[in-house]
Amino acid sequence: MNMKFTVVGAGAMGLRYGVLLQAAGNDVDFVDAWEPHVTAMRANGGVYVTRDHEDRHLVPVNVYYPEEYHKQDRDVLIFFLKQMQLSDMLKRCAHFFNDQQYVLTCMNGMGHVDKLLQYFKPQHVIAGTALVATILDGPGEVDFVGKVGAGTMNLANYTEKPDDMTQRVVAELTKGHFNPTLTTNFMGTLMAKVVFNSVVNTLCTLFEITMGEFADYKGADDLARQLVDEAYDVAERMNVTMLNTRQEEMDSINYVSKVANPLHYPSMYQDMTHNRPTEVDYINGYIVKMGQACHYEAKTHAFLTHLVHLAEHTRQQNVTQSPAVDTVEQQELA
Structure with a gap:
């Protein structure tokens, strides 16, 4: 059964994850606060995607500002922001959080997990790392670097106890060609x-x-x-x-x-x-x-x-x- 995702932070990596999960048959929304980017995607009816700067094509996406998004039926929220942006975005998005949602994040650096734990149950937090190159060329324009299936990712539950929802997330990431490896070593x-x-x-x-x-x-x-x-x-x-x-x-x-x-x-x-x-x-x-x-x-x-x-x-x-x-x-x- 396909899943419902909301990607918070429609930058380069957020778009890559959201677009490919959408292509795998999932229901995906995007939430972003950068006005030129949101405006461009709305005006164009989606985001222009290239792969290695070739085959430019429009991918329809649903994109919202934090304050106007109210869906609470989402299975998983995916966070891709700069570390220094996360606290503010969490406050702006808190109105559509609930205690059933899972969170997936592959943000750079450390510090984000502690912030996410202020809003979500520890057993619902999944974090990982992604080794894949992506470029946001400008508002409404993203380039996926590498062939389909390029790159890998590792992820783990905060509790280090994978459950059925975690396995579903891994299955959808696999369908999206992210090559995920689930571990039980969170900090490592x-x-x-x-x-x-x-x-x-x-x-x-x-x-x-x-x-x-x-x-x-x-x-x-x-x-x-x-x-x-x-x-x-x-x-x-x-x-x-x-x-x-x-x-x-x-x-x-x-x-x-x-x-x-x-x-x-x-x-x-x-x-x-x-x-x-x-x-x-x-x-x-x-x-x-x-x-x-x-x-x-x-x-x-x-x-x-x-x-x-x-x-x-x-x-x-x-x-x-x-x-x-x-x-x-x-x-x-x-």
């Missing part, structure tokens, strides 16, 4: 992506390079290894069992950077170049805070967090872009 699953992003997103952003350009540097493995080892040292002290071994995490960084997405810029880079706040505090900064909680200094992650904020500060001193450009919701690699 989420931390695998935090560690990945703490290397690739942060370094590519600071030096304004693609993932492939980073991987081509002869010292890339040394840089990555230092950050991975430091993060894993923290995880071990916090009694978090990581989903991957240290070497498997290194292998994932290399594969995505060299083979899967060598020509693409991470989402943090997109935020930096559009003079938006980055999520570094929820990625490298989160590792630093975890370390502090167990009396361990993640010095390299702390240093990189400061460097990103310095770069943000420097760019803000010379902002010349218009507000319309600054609010473009681009995201490449989740």
Whole structure:
């Protein structure tokens, strides 16, 4: 039986998940607050979708502003927002939440789960990670990078006890070609992506390079290894069992950077170049805070967090872009 989904946050990743779940036969609505984007989709009767910037076609979608959406019969709410946007959006959407709904999220960084738990039952929270590239080219325009079935995702129940609804969600994600793997290791699953992003997103952003350009540097493995080892040292002290071994995490960084997405810029880079706040505090900064909680200094992650904020500060001193450009919701690699 098909399901009813509402995607909160119709940016690059939200559209990819919603459009493909809709194509798999599910009833999907979108809720978003970016006015130019909502206006464009309503005017066009949907969102224009390309794959690797080819085969541009219109996909009909139902899109609403938070305050005008009132459906409470949805099986699953999918959240794809920037970490710093989530609290406000949850408040704006709370009127259509109920205690029967499940939540799925694959947002970057850490901190979102605690916010979601303020509104939803722990046994109804499913979180994960997605390794797939998607670009929002502008209002009403999204590009799915890679062939059908490109990318993978891992997900886990907050309680680490999969139930029938979780299995239904996994089945629909499989039909949508997301290649999901369900685990029973919640923190280890989420931390695998935090560690990945703490290397690739942060370094590519600071030096304004693609993932492939980073991987081509002869010292890339040394840089990555230092950050991975430091993060894993923290995880071990916090009694978090990581989903991957240290070497498997290194292998994932290399594969995505060299083979899967060598020509693409991470989402943090997109935020930096559009003079938006980055999520570094929820990625490298989160590792630093975890370390502090167990009396361990993640010095390299702390240093990189400061460097990103310095770069943000420097760019803000010379902002010349218009507000319309600054609010473009681009995201490449989740």
